[in-house]
Amino acid sequence: MFSKLNSTARLKPELESPDKSLPKPVPAEAKVSPGQYLKAVRERLQIGMREVQDASMVIATEEGNENFYVSPARLTQIENEESIPSFHKLFSLCSVYGLDLNDVLGRYGVNANRTRAYRTRFLPEITRTTSAEIYGFEDKVLVPVRIDPTFRWETTQLVNRVVAMWGEIPAAFLLSCNPRKHTYGYVGLTDRTMFPLLRPGSLLMIDPERRRVVQDGWKNEFDRPVYFVELRDGYRCAWCQVDGSRLTLIPHPVSNVPIKSFNLATEADVLGQVVGVAMRLVPPNTSSQGPGSKLPAPTEIVR
Numbered sequence: 546m547f548s549k550l551n552s553t554a555r556l557k558p559e560l561e562s563p564d565k566s567l568p569k570p571v572p573a574e575a576k577v578s579p580g581q582y583l584k585a586v587r588e589r590l591q592i593g594m595r596e597v598q599d600a601s602m603v604i605a606t607e608e609g610n611e612n613f614y615v616s617p618a619r620l621t622q623i624e625n626e627e628s629i630p631s632f633h634k635l636f637s638l639c640s641v642y643g644l645d646l647n648d649v650l651g652r653y654g655v656n657a658n659r660t661r662a663y664r665t666r667f668l669p670e671i672t673r674t675t676s677a678e679i680y681g682f683e684d685k686v687l688v689p690v691r692i693d694p695t696f697r698w699e700t701t702q703l704v705n706r707v708v709a710m711w712g713e714i715p716a717a718f719l720l721s722c723n724p725r726k727h728t729y730g731y732v733g734l735t736d737r738t739m740f741p742l743l744r745p746g747s748l749l750m751i752d753p754e755r756r757r758v759v760q761d762g763w764k765n766e767f768d769r770p771v772y773f774v775e776l777r778d779g780y781r782c783a784w785c786q787v788d789g790s791r792l793t794l795i796p797h798p799v800s801n802v803p804i805k806s807f808n809l810a811t812e813a814d815v816l817g818q819v820v821g822v823a824m825r826l827v828p829p830n831t832s833s834q835g836p837g838s839k840l841p842a843p844t845e846i847v848r
Contacts (some may be wrong), residue, residue, distance in 0.1 A: 614637075672780045729749065732748075738800055739782055743782060751773045773819055774816065777812060792808075
């Protein structure tokens with residue numbers, strides 16, 4: 546069914562008929578609807594509706610879900626009417642056309658990166674896993690591009706004073722900076738299990754390859770491995786101890802949180818060891834103007 550797509554004539558039309566007009570370019574996104582954009586892409590690729598139908602049938606069969614199937618009639622509606630396709634059909638169209646799914650979702654007004662902003666507003670008190678995936682590869686990220694040559698690395702300094710120049714780069718450039726994928730967790734604002742070692746609101750980096758609980762080998766509480774555990778009612782971050790089929794979650798002694806034990810087979814799953822943390826030392830709702838905590842004015846800072 547893809548014979549037309551794979552033919553040599555289709556790949557190099559300019560070699561056989563140099564006078565033949567090229568397919569029309571995809572219209573600018575500001576002037577077309579998402580459906581018109583998809584239609585323009587299909588026509589540029591010279592893919593017929595029947596070919597889309599056949600390809601979507603293959604996808605639906607392999608995925609075991611008929612919702613991935615796109616009929617010519619439905620494709621006509623998507624392209625020519627203000628009809629929003631289901632996620633499954635959009636998946637099939639992006640697969641056939643070679644488009645980025647999240648980019649097409651953006652044309653329908655859905656920015657996958659915006660979920661991060663809302664999850665911090667609606668789930669601030671729940672300990673949970675979070676995602677570090679970059680959906681918008683063209684999104685810009687602010688990074689330091691030049692460091693002050695007079696900076697002394699031996700001293701503790703403000704990052705703002707270390708960086709001589711900031712610049713923006715596409716988020717896709719950062720993908721190669723983390724060759725091993727980690728899971729990221731968030732400590733809920735009411736979760737004081739590991740306080741003060743890990744404060745509520747901390748962002749955790751979790752290594753899923755370190756799921757085996759280490760029973761000994763540390764010299765102090767800072768060296769003892771901390772694990773991120775999924776339970777039936779949510780997530781917990783704590784020191785762990787395994788005795789047979791029982792997993793014991795050990796909180797920090799200062800937290801006053803009780804020790805709890807769970808069945809490893811049915812009640813708890815160790816997702817990995819915490820290997821990194823970003824943490825506030827002062828709660829965000831704490832006033833900086835409290836008694837004895839007033840900072841000197843900028844003009845009083847010794848430079």
